[in-house]
Amino acid sequence: MKRILIADDHEAVRSGLRAVLAQRADWEVVAEASDGSKAVAAAIESQPHVAIVDFSMPRMTGVEVARRIKQYPLLTEVLIFTVHNSSLLAQQAYQAGARAFLVKSDANKLLLAAVESLLIHRPFCVKNGSNEFGRELADAANVHQGLTPRERLVVKLVAEGYSNKGISAILNLSVKTTEAHRAAAMRKLDVNSTAGLVRYAVRARLIDA
Template sequence: MKRILIADDHDAVRSGLRAVLEQRPGWMIVAEASDGRSAFEAALKERPDVAIVDFFMPRMTGLEITRGIKKHLRETEVLIFTAHESGVLAQEALQAGARAFLVKSDANKLLLAAVEALMARKPFVGGRFWGQSGREDEAGEGHVKLSPRERLVVKLVAEGYSNKGISAMLSSSVKTTETHRASAMGKLGVNSIAGLVRYAIRAKLIEE
């Protein structure tokens, strides 16, 4: 019996995932969690084969959960699940140790395939992001090389999040977020949020 953990702060999302996954014979949901800390503790206790973790979770982010799982539970594979369509997030997830990345809007058609891949110890990245992560800045201004965290901050700023909101999502200090934002603006040669938004659109970090 293959054991699966589901971690998302929305009850409806967890219920939907459970309904899809339990259709597959031999798969069992051993734990659910609505925040990051509970998810990590449940993973340590249940030692699932696969952990499906939302990218943005309260108390611990999906990236922090992933790093913790890969440090203590090397046999557990992680699928990062998010509502945000971004190769930047995909790269962050894979660098943290996740082997799969999936956008929630693709769950109905790709979730089972993603989990099957993880059960077989194979990577899975949702179709639109395969081969794209880490290269989004080339779409607009190829000579500019932002770090993965700088690109993520630029994306979130362009989506309208404040420094405080970004810091909460990434579990970092406001000062750290401001540093990444200032560094990105310096590299891009822009001095306003409007400039960051224009870059984010050109680099396909957000939809126009």
């Protein structure tokens, strides 16, 4: 069962999203939140596969929610949901860690496809119609260079100074598995040192410079 979090300060919007998502029997809305702070707490507690987050919420914006979620060792993919068709906001969302940016007026026809894409850890890019975010997200997505979500998470933790043993404890992996993820990431990024991983993590905005 795929777990989904919905965060929006309007009950009517959350209800509408639930109705659309209910079309998939193997998807379950495991948590809801009415403001940004509650959204982060709900994501940490429920560890959803996908978090659908309104851009404009009380206490914390959707972009900040995405940024906070990505600070934790979660594999949650974030979809920012908004009434604003703005490439600038899309860029901000991606830089914060979101992998999809969807205009609310497009939800009925695009929401299921967007969630499906995020469930296999691919950014969702709309390249025509009223949604103008596709090119920005597609270009920015190239920075991940084929790393899996787990490999990106390992690189992030390496760049934050954790040892292989420490990463293994955080992610509940064997040290051998952690080493394998680290080696695979280094091979894909064509780097041969921890410093190279740190430079990539800064460039890809996995950590703050």
